[in-house]
Amino acid sequence: MxxxxxxxxxxxxxxxxxxxxxxxxxxxxxxxxxxxxxxxxxxxxxxxxxxxxxxxxxxxxxxxxxxxxxxxxxxxxxxxxxxxxxxxxxxxxxxxxxxxxxxxxxxxxxxxxxxxxxxxxxxxxxxxxxxxxxxxxxxxxxxxxxxxxxxxxxxxxxxxxxxxxxxxxxxxxxxxxxxxxxxxxxxxxxxxxxxxxxxxxxxxxxxxxxxxxxxxxxxxxxxxxxxxxAGRTALAAIGAVRFRACAEPEGAATARRTLADCVRGALDAAGVGPENVRAVLPLAGGGPLATQEAAAVRDALGEARPRWTRLRDLVGDTSAAATSLQLAAALAESGDRGLAPGEAALITGVDRDGMVGCAVLTGAGARR
Amino acid sequence: MVYDDGQPPRRVVITGLGTVTSIGLGAPAFLAGLRTGRSGVKPITTFDTTGFAHANGCEVADFDPREWIHRIDTTELGRATQFSVAAAGMAVADAGLTPQELGERRVLVSVGTTDAESGDLDGLARTQLDEGPERWAPGVVRRAQAGRLSSAVVRELGLVDVEALTIPTACAAGNYAIGSGFDAIRSGEVEAALCGGADAVCRKTFAGFYRLGTIAPEVCQPFDKDRKGILTGEGAGVLLLESLESARARGARIYAEVLGYGLNCDAHHPVAPDQDSLARCMEVAHRNAGVKAEDVDFISAHGTGTRANDVTEAGAIRQVFDTPPPTISIKSMIGHSMGAASALAAAACALAITEDFIPPTVNHRETDPECALDCVPNEARAARLDVVQNNALAFAGNNAVLILGRVREAA
Missing domain, CATH: 3.40.47.10 (Thiolase/Chalcone synthase)
Known part of the structure; x- marks a missing residue:
C-alpha cells in the first residue's frame, strides 16, 4: 500500500x-x-x-x-x-x-x-x-x-x-x-x-x-x-503515530524517559533520523509535565536543533483539540507545498493519566 | 492484501473474555445466565428515581471493585471505569496470561462507551445546584473523563508499550472497539488487544430515554408484539484478541475467530435508524469477513425492544438474508448496557460458538408479525455454529456489524 x-x-x-x-x-x-x-x-x-x-x-x-x-x-x-x-x-x-x-x-x-x-x-x-x-x-x-x-x-x-x-x-x-x-x-x-x-x-x-x-x-x-x-498535493506523509505508558504515572520524572522512548520508536518506524526533524510542536501543558516533555524531546533528538512552536502560549489550553491543532500548526508552518522531502515534524503530548504519544510527519517526496 | 512489513494479514482470535453484567460477573457466570435465560431486571438504585412512574433497570449488583482492582485506588475510578478495568483483568486471566506477560507485548487497549462517567457528571450537577461548583471534589472531576476508561486499564495492568483508546461512539461502541483491535492485530501493528465497552447506569440517560417514551415499565421484550421499549443497563465486556499464530504457540484456548467487521453511517437522522443503510452495513461486514449471508448461523441483534429499532432491524435483516437465521437479543436478559452492549453481545457470540448453543430472547410471548424472525424464544437452543453476526446501532446513525466464526484448521 x-x-x-x-x-x-x-x-x-x-x-x-x-x-x-x-x-x-x-x-x-x-x-x-x-x-x-x-x-x-x-x-x-x-x-x-x-x-x-x-x-x-x-x-x-x-x-x-x-x-x-x-x-x-x-x-x-x-x-x-x-x-x-x-x-x-x-x-x-x-x-x-x-x-x-x-x-x-x-x-x-x-x-x-x-x-x-x-x-x-x-x-x-x-x-x-x-x-x-x-x-x-x-x-x-x-x-x-x-x-x-x-x-x-x-x-x-x-x-x-x-x-x-x-x-x-x-x-x-x-x-x-x-x-x-x-x-x-x-x-x-x-x-x-x-x-x-x-x-x-x-x-x-x-x-x-x-x-x-x-x-x-x-x-x-x-x-x-x-x-x-485526485490532483491533491500530499502536504505530509504520516511517518508514525506512537504511544507509551509511564510505569508510574504519578511521578512526572518517568514521563521524560517514557516519551523519549516513544519518540525514538516513532522516528525509527518512520525511518527518520533526529537530524531530519526541523520542527517540534509539543503540548507544552505547563507544570512539571511540560518540563519533562521538553527534556524528553531533547534526549531523543540529541544534537539536532529544530524550531519549537508552543501553540498553547498563543491559543490557550484546548484540551482534547490540542494535539490536532498542533498537527495543523506543523502543516501551517510548512506552507502550501507542505513538508519538503527529507524534512520531518514532531508533534508530542503528555497526558495527566500517564499516557504519552507522538506523531512524526515527513515530507511526502514527489513534489508537483 | 499484503501489509507494509511484507506479511499477509494475520488471523485474529479471541482467547480471553471478561464480563461484568447484571446476570453474573465473569465468563462462567455470564455463560450460565445466557444458557438459562436469566434476567437482570430490578428497580434502579443508582440514582433517586422519585417522580418517574416506573424505573426498572439492569444494574450490576454485588460488584465490589476491590475484589477485581488491585493496583489503583478504586476511589480514583468512576463506576464505568471500574467495570472496564475489572473486565479487562478478567479477560487477561481468562486468556491464561499474567499482566507481566501481556506487558511484554505491544498492546492496544480500546474501550467503547456511550456515557463514560456521566454518572459522576450527574453528581457534580447536583453539587453545583446545592453548594456551587466551587465545592466540587477534585478527585471526582479527574475521574469523570472518557479517556480514563482505557488509560485506567493500562495503569492497572502495568502495560508500557501500549495505546489507550476510548471510543465514545455510543451504543455501537463495543463493536467499533473490537473492530479496531482486529485491524491492529491483523496488520501486525500490535501483538495483543484488550477491547470492548463499558457503561454505568446514570440519571441523565434514563431521563432522556424516559422522556422519549422508550423505557419499558417492567421488562425488555425484543421482537415481541407487545414490546414496550428498553431497560437501561450497565456493565462491561472486554475481549482479549491475539493472532492465531500467537494463540497456538502458547497453547491458548480459542473461543472464536474474528472474521471481520463493517462500519457505516446513515448520515440521515440523529436518532431514527435507517433500514437501507443498516442493510448495507451488514453487506460491508460480510465482504470484509469473506462470508456470504447464507453462511451466517445466527444473528445477535441490536434488538433494543423499541418499536423503531426492532422493525427497522428486522427489515434490514430480511433485505440481506433470503432466509434469516435465528436472530436473538441478549438485551432481553441484561437490558441495554449502552457502550458495553455490543461488546457483551460479542462475548455471548464467542461463548455460543464454543459451547454450541444459541442464547434465547427471554420475556417473549408472541412475535411481532412485522418483525417475523425466529428469536429463539425463552429457551436456549443447541446448535453448532460456524459463523455468527453481531449487530450494533447507535444514535447519529452509526452502524457496526461484527462477524465471528469457529476457528477452522485451513487458513
Whole structure:
C-alpha cells in the first residue's frame, strides 16, 4: 500500500475560522488570549482564547441549528472547510469517506445542563428531547456526517490531551484495514462554563491559571496514490503515530524517559533520523509535565536543533483539540507545498493519566 | 492484501473474555445466565428515581471493585471505569496470561462507551445546584473523563508499550472497539488487544430515554408484539484478541475467530435508524469477513425492544438474508448496557460458538408479525455454529456489524 498522507486541512481556532487566519496568527506569534465577558462566561477564569464571534447560526446557518451545541458547531464548521473540495467524491461515493472526530467527553455543558433540567424540573423527565442527542458523545461526529453527507465509518475517539493523536492513529488503522478510501480526521473542543470548572478542579495547582482555549482541526488522510489521482498535493506523509505508558504515572520524572522512548520508536518506524526533524510542536501543558516533555524531546533528538512552536502560549489550553491543532500548526508552518522531502515534524503530548504519544510527519517526496 | 512489513494479514482470535453484567460477573457466570435465560431486571438504585412512574433497570449488583482492582485506588475510578478495568483483568486471566506477560507485548487497549462517567457528571450537577461548583471534589472531576476508561486499564495492568483508546461512539461502541483491535492485530501493528465497552447506569440517560417514551415499565421484550421499549443497563465486556499464530504457540484456548467487521453511517437522522443503510452495513461486514449471508448461523441483534429499532432491524435483516437465521437479543436478559452492549453481545457470540448453543430472547410471548424472525424464544437452543453476526446501532446513525466464526484448521 502506498504511504498515507495528509492532503488537506482545516482549522477553526481562536485566530478565526479557516486555515488562513490560523496560519497568519501563528506566523505573527500573536496571542489570542483575551479577557472573557464574565456575564456570558461566569466561571473560574478571567481570560480565555475563544473563536471570535463564533456561533452556530453564523457559521453553520440559521436553519436547523437552534439546539446545536458549540462543540458540534465547531466540528461541523471545520469539516465544512474540507468538504468543499470533496464535493464530487462525496456525491459519487459517500460511503468511501470516513469521519473520525476526537472529543474530551462530548459537550460537558450539554450533558450537565440536561441533568440539571431533570433535577430542577417539576418532574424528573421534564427535559428537552431535542437536546438529548447533544448529551451523547458521538453527537459532533454524527452531525458532521449528517450535515455534509459523509456515509463511511463515523467514529468518535477520546483520550485526554492525546485525543488528536489517537484520532490520527485510528484513522490510519481504518485506512490500512481497507474500510474506506479517505478519512476526515481531527478533534474539537468548546469553551463552556462547565468545562472551565472541570478543568479548574482537575488541574494541579501550578497549572491552574493557564487560560482555556477552544477550536477544531480536521485533516484529509488518504493514500499518496489516491491524493495524486485526485490532483491533491500530499502536504505530509504520516511517518508514525506512537504511544507509551509511564510505569508510574504519578511521578512526572518517568514521563521524560517514557516519551523519549516513544519518540525514538516513532522516528525509527518512520525511518527518520533526529537530524531530519526541523520542527517540534509539543503540548507544552505547563507544570512539571511540560518540563519533562521538553527534556524528553531533547534526549531523543540529541544534537539536532529544530524550531519549537508552543501553540498553547498563543491559543490557550484546548484540551482534547490540542494535539490536532498542533498537527495543523506543523502543516501551517510548512506552507502550501507542505513538508519538503527529507524534512520531518514532531508533534508530542503528555497526558495527566500517564499516557504519552507522538506523531512524526515527513515530507511526502514527489513534489508537483 | 499484503501489509507494509511484507506479511499477509494475520488471523485474529479471541482467547480471553471478561464480563461484568447484571446476570453474573465473569465468563462462567455470564455463560450460565445466557444458557438459562436469566434476567437482570430490578428497580434502579443508582440514582433517586422519585417522580418517574416506573424505573426498572439492569444494574450490576454485588460488584465490589476491590475484589477485581488491585493496583489503583478504586476511589480514583468512576463506576464505568471500574467495570472496564475489572473486565479487562478478567479477560487477561481468562486468556491464561499474567499482566507481566501481556506487558511484554505491544498492546492496544480500546474501550467503547456511550456515557463514560456521566454518572459522576450527574453528581457534580447536583453539587453545583446545592453548594456551587466551587465545592466540587477534585478527585471526582479527574475521574469523570472518557479517556480514563482505557488509560485506567493500562495503569492497572502495568502495560508500557501500549495505546489507550476510548471510543465514545455510543451504543455501537463495543463493536467499533473490537473492530479496531482486529485491524491492529491483523496488520501486525500490535501483538495483543484488550477491547470492548463499558457503561454505568446514570440519571441523565434514563431521563432522556424516559422522556422519549422508550423505557419499558417492567421488562425488555425484543421482537415481541407487545414490546414496550428498553431497560437501561450497565456493565462491561472486554475481549482479549491475539493472532492465531500467537494463540497456538502458547497453547491458548480459542473461543472464536474474528472474521471481520463493517462500519457505516446513515448520515440521515440523529436518532431514527435507517433500514437501507443498516442493510448495507451488514453487506460491508460480510465482504470484509469473506462470508456470504447464507453462511451466517445466527444473528445477535441490536434488538433494543423499541418499536423503531426492532422493525427497522428486522427489515434490514430480511433485505440481506433470503432466509434469516435465528436472530436473538441478549438485551432481553441484561437490558441495554449502552457502550458495553455490543461488546457483551460479542462475548455471548464467542461463548455460543464454543459451547454450541444459541442464547434465547427471554420475556417473549408472541412475535411481532412485522418483525417475523425466529428469536429463539425463552429457551436456549443447541446448535453448532460456524459463523455468527453481531449487530450494533447507535444514535447519529452509526452502524457496526461484527462477524465471528469457529476457528477452522485451513487458513
Amino acid at each position: 502506498s504511504p498515507l498522507v495528509i492532503s488537506a486541512w482545516s482549522a477553526t481556532s481562536p485566530f478565526g475560522v479557516g486555515a488562513d487566519p490560523f496560519r497568519a496568527g501563528l506566523e505573527a506569534g500573536r496571542s489570542a488570549v483575551e479577557p472573557v465577558d464574565r456575564e456570558t462566561h461566569p466561571g473560574p477564569f478571567e481570560q480565555a482564547a475563544l473563536v471570535p464571534e463564533f456561533t452556530a447560526a453564523r457559521y453553520v446557518g440559521k436553519k436547523g441549528t437552534r439546539t446545536m451545541d458549540r462543540v458540534t458547531a465547531l466540528a461541523v464548521t471545520t469539516v465544512g472547510g474540507l468538504v468543499k473540495d470533496l464535493t464530487d467524491e462525496l456525491a459519487a461515493h459517500p460511503e468511501q469517506t470516513g469521519l473520525v472526530l476526537g472529543t474530551g467527553s462530548g459537550s460537558v455543558q450539554s450533558i450537565m445542563d440536561f441533568t440539571r433540567d431533570s433535577l430542577v424540573g417539576e418532574r424528573p423527565y421534564h427535559v428537552d428531547p431535542a437536546r438529548f442527542p447533544n448529551t451523547v458523545m458521538n453527537r459532533a461526529a454524527g452531525q458532521g456526517a449528517i450535515w455534509h453527507r459523509i456515509k463511511g465509518p463515523n467514529t468518535t475517539v477520546a483520550g485526554g490531551t492525546l485525543t488528536g493523536l489517537l484520532a490520527l492513529s485510528y484513522a490510519v488503522r481504518l485506512l490500512r484495514g481497507g474500510h474506506c478510501g479517505r478519512v476526515l480526521c481531527g478533534a474539537a473542543e468548546e469553551y463552556s462554563t462547565q468545562r472551565a470548572w472541570l478543568e479548574w478542579h482537575g488541574r494541579a495547582e501550578e497549572e491552574r491559571d493557564t487560560p482555556l482555549g477552544e477550536g477544531s482541526a480536521v485533516f484529509l488522510v488518504e493514500s499518496a496514490e489516491a491524493a495524486e489521482a
